[in-house]
Amino acid sequence: MVVRDHAEEFHGLPVTDFHTARAKGDLPAAGSTAWRVGLDWEDEDEEFPELWQAFLDGVDLSQVTALVLGRWFREEPESLSEALPLVLAAADRMPALRALFLCDVTGEECEISWIQMCDITPVFETFPLLEELVVRGSAADYEDKDRLTLKPLRHEKLKALRFEAGGLPATVVRAVGACDFPALEKLELWLGVDNYGGDWTTEDLAPFLSGAKLPALTHLGLQNAETQDRIAALAAQAPVVPRLTGLSLSMGALTDEGAAALLEGQPLTHLKTLDLHHHYLTEGMQQRLRDALPDVAIDLSDAEDPGDNWRYVAVSE
Template sequence: MTVNEHIQQFHGLPVFDLYEAVVQDGELPDAASVAWKVGIEFDSSWTFVELWEHFTEKVDTARVTAVVVGEWSHDGPESFAEPLAAVLASADRLPGLRGLFIGDITYEENEISWIDMVDVTPVLTTFPLLRELVVRGASGQTVEGEGIGVQPVRHEHLRALRFESGGLPAQVLRAVASSDLPALERLEFWLGVAGYGGDATLDDLAPFLDGSRFPALRHLGLQDSEMQDEIAAAVAQAPVVARLESLNLSMGVLTDQGAAALLEGQPLTHLRALDLHHHFLTEAMQERVRQALPGVAVDLSVPGKPDDRWRYVAVAE
């Protein structure tokens, strides 16, 4: 499986594609009514920086609350460094920015392992009022650039943070674990596979499971992993689970072993939602999960074949 669709909603707003409007000479909506997507196409005569400048000139960016960064390269991987510099340079023109999604790029534009991401710490330090940040990109092992990354940081207002990668470096998890994020309510990691730089271990997940970090956390996602069974077993005993409202262990190679460990651990009936989609559970185990959690919205969609020797995560390349 791959990332095959652009997001339609972000930060509670419908996504509006600025480039499509420019090409079609369409009308622009009210600045505060949409999440503005700024991204080019491979055959575009525009560069990303040119389109970004058009955005800041034609839109009342003082009223913009959410931005989605789409494709910034024309042909193959190009570093996000220059586009990021343009975004950061416009910070004073985006005083209301509260949500930022970097890398709304499908596999038809660039495989996730080709999305040449950089360290995004400057986003957090430049936008101190940001509430939601999503970053999609490669580890740096499969592209020539720096790779997806972040450094330990204090941010007073960030409520939701998600890193999407086919191979998330352990450095990202360690930096987040060392960060001071008192308002953080939602945290998700697409861990990916070793072949694309996903080198996190259970030890790297421990700070998120022991309940000592992020007092406001109510949702945790540890997803897209080759060690999904081991993660499920660790989560089953994790102190943080008692204060979560939702849990996401989807997109990985979860089998009956991991699901059994999860059910045999601490109670999960207090959860509103448990996402296990893209799994390798038998039908009997799926029914056992449903019966054990009657009041929980359990997502068991996208089942794989339990006896398949070649189990795979949802997003890798």
């Protein structure tokens, strides 16, 4: 699986591409949509700083609640450090901003493992009222300034956080685990594989499985891992699980071994959702899950061949 399509909805709002809407002369009310600001392949004359300035000039920023940053580079990937300062510099003009997506770039535009990120700590510091943050990409083979980094911090208002990566660095996983997010309700980590920078270990997941520093957490996603069976076994005994309403162990190489560990562990009948999509479960094990958890909405879509010895995660390169 690759990320094929741009987001159509974000933070409960439809996404409007500013470049397209401007060209049509059809800009919606500023607060009625999540604004996507990104370069268009067909318009090679405009660079991102120009497009961003046009957005600042053309939209009532005081009403913008959700922002989706699209592609800021042309042919070759460039570090997010080239574009992020422009967004941060406009923070005082966007007092209503509550949701930010960095960055809505599809596989056709740039492979997820090639998206060059940067230190995103200033995002939390600059937007203290931010409630939702999505971060996509984590290039592993570039200079330090192009790597995804985060320093441990406290943020009072953040409710939803998702990192999407083909390989999430251990330094980032540990930093998230060391943060204080007293309001965080939903956390999802696309952990990825070592070949694309995912050098985390299962020990790094301990803070999320304990939930000690995440008092409001109700949905946990530890996804997209080759060692999904091991993660499932840890989740089966995790202290955080009894207070969750949603658990996602999807997108990885989950087999009958991991599913059996879930069924043999602590009760999961309290869950509203259990997301296991993209898995390697036999039909028999899928039925066991349905029978054991009849009142839980279980996502068992995107089933792969359980007999396949080459098992892959949903998102890597």
